[in-house]
Amino acid sequence: MFRFDPYSPAVDADPFPFYKTLRDEYPCFWSQEANMWVLSRYSDIVTALNDWQTYSSAKGNLMTELPNRAGATLGTTDPPRHDRLRGLVQHAFMKRNLESLVGPIKGIAEEIAAGLRGRQQFDFIEAFSSKFTVRVLFAALGLPLGDEELVREKAVLMVQSDAATRQKGPEHIAAYNWMTDYASKVIAERRKNPQHDLISHFSMAEIDGDRLDEREVLLTTTTLIMAGIESLGGFMAMFALNMADYPEARRACVANPALLTDAIEESLRFNTSAQRFRRCLTRDVELHGQTMREGDFVCLAYGSGNRDERQYPNPDVYDIGRKPKGHLGFGGSVHACLGTTIARLSVKAAFEEFHKVVPEYRRVQEHLPWMPSSTFRSPLRLELARI
DSSP: OOOOOTTOHHHHHOOHHHHHHHHHHOSEEEETTTTEEEEOSHHHHHHHHHOTTTEEOTTOSSSSOOTTTTTSSGGGOOTTHHHHHHHHHHGGGSHHHHHTTHHHHHHHHHHHHHTTTTOSEEEHIIIIIHHHHHHHHHHHHTOOTTOHHHHHHHHHHHHOOBTTTTBOOHHHHHHHHHHHHHHHHHHHHHHHSOOSSHHHHHHHOEETTEEOOHHHHHHHHHHHHHHHHHHHHHHHHHHHHHHHHOHHHHHHHHHOGGGHHHHHHHHHHHSOSBOEEEEEESSOEEETTEEEOTTOEEEEEHHHHTTOTTTSSSTTSOOTTOOOTTOSBTBOGGGOOTTHHHHHHHHHHHHHHHHHHOOSEEEOOSSOOBOOOSSBOOBSOOEEEEO
16 A cells, blocks of 8 residues: 655655655545645646645645744745735845845855865765855854854754654754744844844835834744755755766766756756645645545645656656756745745855866765655765765
């Protein structure tokens, strides 16, 4: 009997055979282990994303939600409240606010990549991507230097879950509480002394006299720290994995760094770190012969939709010339990720500098250790060796 358990180490290691079975045989599947329905076909996921009135985010969007977050963040609200929050937060992500980060991001990448000169073998995550993502995040948000390692440790814990209990464990909740306290202190300081950073922009954003309240600023900040470190860091690790496993694509990108733009989009389709998010039904839905009831949770398996042969020919082939229009690597519809510009900019800058120092490399480990998370997928370590 087929089972799909998003908390299983087997799914962490390789979800794609499970996804194919779901798409082909059980496109609307009740997962006993997750206690929710699973939608795996691209068209069904896009329909759900567009129909936010039926597939609501207001009860949380993470597969295993953090306390006091549902209904109060961009990812856990529906229009019209979501539109208000997005309008205010989007002010911080306006192009003119991000342009000032281009130089620092390139400088950070160059400095960290230089530290790899002469190293024959290294853990890409420990030696490069984690350092890079934390430094970029600190620069963008205006977080105080000196707390980088601790903030990263807590952010990574926040997105994990306990495979045995299928819940957030005490260590995950404690990390979230620590991050909330940490962010509240930074926000209080920024309100007193505004700077040219995203937290200051959140605090001061105003549309027709409307501003984010204290809780909205706090939850937006903690969510961005978590997403910035895990989503960006996880994607960088997955991109490095693709570059190591597909040497022809890597060599093309090294020879012509402009190709990194297309390679990044194909990696977001082929191996996104944002694998699964949930919604809650506001009415009964009939789909593929199944009846999903009002109040049921539904898993939208982005990672499966991105490999759906009904949408993308030869979906299990990594092809940097594909230009995968409409991929789900950054979600979609009203809940498309706000940080797409800075994420794309950061990953391209990072690998331009990384490839100058380490142009030829291979993966050392045959079997990777994967982060235990029902929502995100990324390796805990990625040992690379120069060729």
